[in-house]
C-alpha cells in the first residue's frame with residue numbers, strides 16, 4: 019500500500035526483486051557486450067591504444083559519412099515534423115472514433131516491418147513503378163526519374179518509415195492540450211489564429227521535442243532502408259560498421275565507429291532525458307500546464323525562445339491571418355497527403371501479392387495465387403517462418419515475464435536508482451540495433467551461440483522488453499489505484515488484489531506489450547545479419563536476401579500474411595479488452 | 610485470512626442490528642501524520658461510540674482524508690494510536706481490519722457486474738454459492754437496486770454506482786464504515802436524496818460511521834457528532850447543536866453557519882465582563898464563561914438571527930443591501946466602518962427593509978460569545 023515503510027526494509031527489497039530478472043538479462047546480453055565493445059575500440063593487438071580512433075579521425079571518407087548521416091537524420095526529422103504536425107493536429111481535433119481509426123492507420127505502418135515497407139518503396143519508386151508512370155502520364159516528365167538506389171529513395175523511404183514516431187508524441191501532446199484552453203484564450207480576446215500561436219503551439223512543444231529526438235536518434239543508426247533503397251552515394255554510418263564487420267573483418271575500426279555512434283546517441287538521449295523521464299512523473303498529465311511549470315505558475319521558457327517568439331510574432335500573425343481563409347482546407351489536404359504517404363506501401367504490396375506474373379511488375383498484368391502456393395511449397399521459407407514465429411514468440415513471453423515486474427517496480431516504488439534504471443531499460447529503443455548486434459557478435463564470436471536460436475531469443479528480448487516496459491508503465495500510470503484500496507478494504511491481501519483486480523484490468527495492456535515485443539523480434543533484420551547462419555535463419559533474413567538478389571512478388575505475399583496476422587492480433591487484443599470490460603465467466607453470478 | 614471461514618460466515622449471517630451492538634468503538638489518541646515538513650494530521654484525539662455517526666468536517670487540505678486513511682490502514686501514522694474496541698490496530702494491515710470503505714470515485718470494479726462487486730467481500734471471507742447470492746440480493750434491496758445485479762458499473766448512473774459502493778461496503782457487516790466525501794461527485798438534488806438514504810441505512814445496519822465532508826450543511830444534517838478539523842488539528846467535536854450554539858473557537862463559529870464578528874473592548878466588572886464598542890454604540894454584559902479571551906480586546910460573535918432591527922430615522926446605522934428568502938429577510942447593515950448581517954423574520958403587514966433605510970439595531974446578549982481579537 020502507498021508509502022508504507024517497515025523496519026525490515028521490505029519496501030526496498032521488493033522493487034529490487036522485481037527488477038532483478040530484467041537487469042540480470044540486460045547485464046548479460048546488453049551492458050556487458052556494449053562495455054566490451056567500447057573496451058575493444060580502445061585496444062589494438064592486445065594493448066591499450068587509440069589507434070582506431072586516430073585512424074578514423076584521419077579518414078576523410080569516414081568524416082564525410084558522418085556528415086551525410088547527420089544531414090540525413092536532420093532532414094528526415096524536419097520533413098517528418100512539417101508533415102506530421104498537421105496530421106497530428108487534425109487527428110486531435112477529430113471526435114474519438116474517427117481519431118482512433120486514423121491513429122490505427124498511423125500505427126499500421128509502424129507495426130509493419132521496415133523491410134516490407136522498404137520493399138514497397140523500391141516497387142513504388144522504380145523507373146517503371148507507379149510513381150514514374152503517374153508522372154509520365156501527367157506529362158510532368160518525359161522520361162522516368164531515377165529515384166531508387168540513390169539518396170532520393172533513401173530520403174523518401176526514411177521519412178515514411180519514421181513518420182509514425184513523430185505523429186505519436188505530437189498527437190499525445192495535442193490531444194492533451196485542453197481544448198478549453200484555446201477556447202479560453204479566444205474568449206479572452208485572442209483571435210483563433212493567435213490562440214493557436216500563443217496557446218496550442220507552445221503547449222505542443224514537449225511533443226515536438228520528443229518526436230524530433232526520437233526520429234533524429236533513430237535515423238542516425240538506421241540500416242535497412244539506406245542499404246536497400248540507397249546507392250553508393252548514400253552510404254551511411256551503420257552501413258559502414260556492418261561492412262567492416264561482415265566483409266572487411268576490420269573489427270577494431272568497427273568497434274570504434276560503433277562506440278562513437280552509440281555515445282553520440284546516448285549523449286543526445288541524456289540531454290533530453292528530462293523530457294523522456296517525465297513518463298515516470300507522478301504529476302497528473304491531463305493538462306498542459308503540467309509540462310514544466312515553475313512554482314511561480316509561469317512556464318519557464320528560455321529567453322532565446324522568448325525573444326524569437328517576440329520577433330516572429332508580428333510577421334507570423336500576418337501570415338496566419340492571410341492564411342485564415344485557406345487554413346482549414348490546407349490543414350486537411352496536408353493531413354490527407356501525409357496519410358496517403360503512410361498507406362501507399364500497402365496500396366502496392368497487397369495487389370502485388372496476387373500477381374500472376376513470374377517477375378515483379380506493377381500493376382500486375384493479372385491476378386492469381388501462384389505466389390502464395392510457391393511460398394507454401396518452399397520449405398526454406400516455411401522453416402524460416404516457423405523459426406521466427408517460435409523465437410519471436412518466446413521472446414515476447416520472456417519480455418512480458420521480465421518487463422511487467424520491472425514496470426511495477428518503476429511506477430509503484432520510490433528508490434534512488436529509479437530514473438537511471440528506467441533510462442537503462444528503455445535505452446535499447448534508441449541505441450542503434452547495429453551497435454547492439456555488433457557488440458553481441460563480438461561477445462559471442464567463436465562460441466556456439468552464433469547461428470544458434472538462443473542468441474536470437476536473447477537479442478529479441480533485449481529489443482522487445484523495452485516496449486513491454488513502456489506500454490506497461492503507461493498502463494500502470496493510468497490504472498486507478500483506488501480500486502486496489504477498495505479491494506483491500508473488502509478483505510483482499512495484496513496478492514489477492516493483484517490476482518482479482520489489478521491483473522484482470524491490466525490484461526489488455528499486457529497483451530499490447532506482448533504484441534509489440536513479438537513484432538519487434540519478428541521484424542528484425544539487423545541481428546539476423548550478424549547472428550544467423552545455416553541452422554538459424556529467421557524469416558526477415560530470407561526476405562532480405564530475396565530483395566537484394568532477385569526481388570520477386572514473394573515478399574508481397576509475406577507482407578499480406580503479416581497484415582492478416584497483425585489484424586488477428588489486433589482483434590485478439592480487442593477481444594481481451596472486451597472480456598475484461600465484460601463479465602468474467604469464472605466469477606459470474608446468477609443474482 | 611486469519612479468521613476461519615466458519616466464524617466469519619456465522620458473523621455475516623447473524624442478525625442485522627444485534628451483531629453491531631457492542632462492536633465498532635473507535636478511538637484515536639494523539640494521532641499525527643507528517644508528510645515531510647507538513648503535519649497533515651496533528652495530534653488528533655477522538656473517541657467514537659459504537660453505532661455513532663461522526664462527520665469529519667473541514668476545508669480542503671485540512672487533513673480529513675489523511676485521518677480517514679490512517680483509520681482505514683492505507684496510510685501509516687507517524688505517531689499516536691488507533692484503537693478498535695479497545696485493541697490497538699496501528700499495525701493491522703488494511704485488509705485485516707474489516708472496515709467498509711466508500712470512496713468519492715465509487716471505485717467499483719469495472720470488470721465485474723454489480724452482483725459480483727457486492728459478492729467480492731463475501732468471497733474473500735470464504736462464502737460460496739447460495740449464501741453469497743442471498744446476501745447480495747439482500748444488500749441490493751437495502752440500497753433499492755433490486756434487479757440491477759447483472760449490469761456492469763458503467764451501465765449505472767453516478768448515484769446508482771455510489772449506492773452499489775455502499776452496498777458492497779456494508780454487505781459483510783463491517784463494525785465501522787468509512788466514507789470519504791462519498792457524495793462529492795453528485796449533483797445537489799441527488800446528494801440530498803442520498804444523504805437521507807444513508808441516514809436510514811445507518812439506522813438499519815447500526816455500524817459506526819465516519820463520514821468525511823467539506824460541506825457543513827451535510828455534516829450538520831447527517832451526523833450525530835461533527836469533528837471540525839483545521840490544518841490537521843481537531844478544533845472542536847460536538848453535536849451539531851453544540852457546534853452551532855457554543856463554538857469553542859472563532860474558526861468553528863465562522864465555519865459553521867453565519868456569524869458576525871464585532872471588535873469590542875473588554876472590561877472586568879465583578880463576575881461579569883462588559884464588552885463595549887464606542888463605534889457601534891454598543892455595550893453588552895457577558896457572563897465570564899462566554900468570554901473566551903483574557904485580553905482587553907476581543908471579537909463579539911453574534912449570529913444574524915440574534916441581531917434585531919427597528920426602523921429609526923435618527924439612527925446612524927444604514928441598510929446597504931437586503932435579500933428576501935420567503936420566511937426571512939437577510940439585511941446587511943453598515944455602522945461606521947463595520948458591516949453586520951441581521952436576519953429578521955418576515956411577518957404579514959410589516960414592510961421589508963429597503964436599501965438606504967436608517968435602522969436601529971440591538972443584540973441579544975444571551976446569544977453572544979467573545980473570541981480573542983487576533984484571528
Ligand SMILES: Nc1ncnc2c1ncn2[C@@H]1O[C@H](COP(=O)(O)OP(=O)(O)O)[C@@H](O)[C@H]1O
Nearest residue numbers: 644647649667668669670671672673674675676
Ligand atoms: N501523500 C501525500 N504526500 C504529501 N502531502 C500530502 C499527502 N497526502 C496529503 N498531503 C497533504 O496533507 C494535507 C492534508 O491533506 P488531506 O488529508 O488530503 O486533506 P483533505 O482530505 O482534508 O482535503 C494537505 O496539505 C496535503 O497537501
Ligand SMILES: [Mg+2]
Nearest residue numbers: 670673674675
Ligand atoms: Mg480529501
